[in-house]
Amino acid sequence: MLYCAPTGGFPQDRRVQLPAFEYLRPQSLAQALDWLAMYGTRAAVLAGGTDLLLAMRQRLVVPEVVIGIGDLPELRGVAFDGEGVLHLGAAETLTTLAGHPLLRVGQPALAAALQSVGSRHVRNVATLGGNLNLPTRCWYTNQSETWRQARVPCLKTGGDICFVIPGARECFALNGADGAVALLALDARLELASAGGRREVSIAGFYRNDGLAPTTLAAGELVTAVRVPAAAGRSTFIKIAPRTGLDYGLGTIAAVVAGDDDGITAARLVLGSIASWPVRLHEAERIVVAGGLTPATIEAAAQAARADLGELTNL
């Protein structure tokens, strides 16, 4: 049967209807990158779509062209490379990664972080690359178009005021990419590709503490893979959220700690969902390594973290 015309009475309602765009399905990564170079900021890449399609429905993103990259084999794969580094394709789904033995056993903090995202439905299609590129969020901007239009634009939507933090002159929208929090603690690196070539960047070098431009990803560039070295110690990830399912974190923490009862030899502590990037707690790490894990050093590390972060929180 060939259907050519819509038969139903689906309401043409901007609140639920996606904006118009052309859909392109590349046959290879090279073709996708050529198209990305050609269309630049007029294009959006679609993998799982759980975040992009909602943002498009809310008219936060209105691309002329959507490039579907979810099927590209170049963006798949979970395997060790020759140097014992775990190589994760950016278009692998969160369900696949969180349930993969190489992550569950070898990288528990990363598995827990990816498992904490959304719901099973979302994780079944949402990808690692999508999570790492999650736009920053706030409770003013991430709403329907109607809601946003009820007030003048904010810093993020072309205006010069902030509704979340009155008087703010910069955008403090939060980075809720749970995978990034674990990956910064694990000192992972990202592989990026564009039509012009490839480069590698550390997680720390990828993110910026700027709600308006939270990553250093250039126009036409795509995250193709994540390289995760073996954890230098035991690792964990904890998310504080109103519900265990679906909610973005009010705060998240990833920790990689090496040592034993005799002392801590190394520690990487990272907080997420409280700033426009994942925040490395350098001073708290130094205190824990210098003094070991005692109630007193833990308290001192917590105070140091608090001093580092300042007074702005998302609460």
Added chain:
Amino acid sequence: MKRHIIRLTVNGDTHELAVAPNATLVEVIRDRLGLTGTKRGCTSGACGVCTINDEEGRALLSCLTLAVAWDGCSLTTIEGVAEGGRLHPLQQAFWELGAVQCGYCTPGLVMTARALLLGNPQADAPAIDEALAGTLCRCTGHIKVKQAVASAVARVAADHVAATPESGNDGAQG
């Protein structure tokens, strides 16, 4: 917008459709194929009422999915769950235990639970909670729903034992 010709197999029937790029699966399933068992709810991924199953039996939000991206794929909706006029054990359990109030979320809940059973036939209470976390019943709560899913897990396991000759013999001897 340039329309795309896609081939979708839904509940075993193959359809060739010309769809706009911005058509979501739930729009195509409901408005083009007339399969209105799949509901449209929050359209933002929070409520799960639009849940269908893909070829691998995974739960999929049809409201956050472009139809063009699923060209060539095989999908199951709530209309394809009962087989040969017999309710699926999940449907039977929802019915018998009254795990329904207004019923709007029920197809999504059944499709969510079906994905769970296909992937994990021995699902325990934490696994059921995890699977259902992406669904929302606004009438009442999830207590009876969880009881119904647990009951269906037990039924499927019992049917499996009954249908396996060796286990059946063991049972008769014991």
